[in-house]
Amino acid sequence: MDKMYLSEDIPNFEEFIINASKRLNIDEDTLENGFKRKLITKYEYNGKKYLCFKKKLKHIERGTILFLNDNLDFIQGYPKIRRAMVLESAVEKYFDNKIAVEEKLDGYNIRIVKFYGEIIAITRGGKICPFTTKKVKKYMNTKFLDDFPELMLCGEMVGLNNPYVSHYYPEADKNHENLGFYIFDIRNKETNSAISISEKEKLLDKYDIPYVKPIKIIDSSDFEELWNLLDDLNEKHREGVVLKDLKMIKNPIKYTTHNTQCGDLSVAFKYVYDLGIDFMFSRLVREGYQSFEKCENEEEIKKRSHDLGESILTPMVETIKEISKDGLAKECFELYFDSEDDFNEFINYLKTMHINFAIETREYIKKDVFKAKICRIYNSTSNKIKSHLEGNLW
Structure with a gap:
């Protein structure tokens, strides 16, 4: 390892490794x-330097952040929720008794904590996002974190109107922006242990914090009801479900709908x-298992195949047409800020x-409402399509 490089980035690196390994309860070599392996990177937020774990290291989850302060405070990443491929078999294997069926929302995962008197919002990948942090402070009652x-x-x-996953939810409509936060877990920020479903609801109701309420609590053997709930979500073009043990002792599992798979492919x-x-x-593999498990007939399989093909081909042709007119492959977001300074920070x-x-x-569309349209540019798509349109070979 290039010790010189690391010592420039983190002073007293060898001493840091000893202290951090004790703090994180992980061996020094790992x-x-x-x-x-460059799985740990350094960032800064409001003068606070921190490390971000880009991938899981033993029990340290991806997205964990470790502050470079005297106490080496850290916040565990949100644990990966594994996916059921054959729904009924997975539920039979992992659950017994009753389960909470929660809706899986189509947005981006955040963790909200209080760190030395300051509220911060951390993305799934382990970045303190200034846009998200300011929206949390504006729209959510954070007194809960004062008490806990x-x-x-x-x-x-x-x-x-968010910068990561733009998807309309009517229940997220606010004054001038469609934006909402919904809590699905309360966890200890160092141990990652989660509180039970009932205790979570009790606390969030007390502090008037919006949360993902179970669609229904069902017996784990009630597959007819589970499929009914999923079919209803699919018809409404909602993402899917997360299935949870009521005591949150067992790990949750997730399952997504057909229309979600098609929507993902389209993007x-x-x-x-x-x-x-x-x-x-x-996503194609998920569709194969879903078709099998639902015992689809030939006509239903053809319908599913048509949906998938359309999801793949139509948006690709639209992008090729756009680039043929000297356009770019870009994904645009309309975002609202309280000031131009907030915009510049983001x-x-x-x-x-x-x-x-x-x-x-x-x-500025109002005195305290600054609106911006920001587009993420996808260079590989833009450049390669342009190259092929000019006659260059694959």
């Missing part, structure tokens, strides 16, 4: 190897050379994340 500073609120940020193949391959295989954050973007519009 932690040092994480740096060597050892806990973190784990939730989903949803709506059209991915709009930016085919950037997202297409990563998105395609897993732009600087995007730059530190090395995200390629363009600002299309920016303006």
Whole structure:
């Protein structure tokens, strides 16, 4: 390992490894190897320097952040929820008695904590996002974290006007933006242990914090009802479900709907050379198992195949047409800020994340409402399609 490089980034690196390994309860070799493999990166937020774990290291979850302060405070990443491929078999294997069926929302995962008197919002990947942090402070009652500073609120940020996953939810409509936070877990920020479903609801109701309420609590053997709930979500173009043990002792599992798979593919193949391959295989495999488990007939399989093909081909052709007219493959978001300073802070954050973007519009629409249209540019898709249109070979 290049000790010189690491010592420039973290003073007294060898001493740091000893102290951090004790704090995280992980062996020194594993932690040092994480740096060597560049699985741990350094960031800064409001003068606070912290490390981000980009991948899981033993029990340290992806998205864990470790502050470079004297106490080496850390916040565990949200644990990965594994996916059921054959729903009934998975439920039979992992659950007994009753389960909570919660809706899986189509947004982005955040953890909200209080750190030395300051509320911060951390993305799933382990970045303190200034946009999300300010929206949390504006729209959510954070007194809960004053009373329980050892806990973190784990939730989903949803709506059209967010910078990561733009999806309309009517229940997220606010004054001038479609944006909402819904908590789905309360966990200890260091141990990652979760409180029970009933205790979570009791606390969140007390503090008037929006949360993902169970659609229904059912017997784990009631597959007819479970499929009815999923079919209803699919018809409404909602994402799917997360199935939870009522005491939150067993790990949750997730399952997504047919329309969600198609929607994901449609987005991915709009930016085919950037997202297409990563998105395609897993979602097509999910569709195969879902078709099998639902015992679909020939006509139903053809309908499913048509949906999938349309989801892949139509957006890809639209992108090729756009680039043929000297356009770009880009994903645009309309965001609202309380001030131009807040906007500039978020732009600087995007730059530190090395995200390629363009600002299309920016303006005050009211005295304290600054609106901007920011587009993420997908260079691989833009450049490769342009190259093929010019006659270059695959």
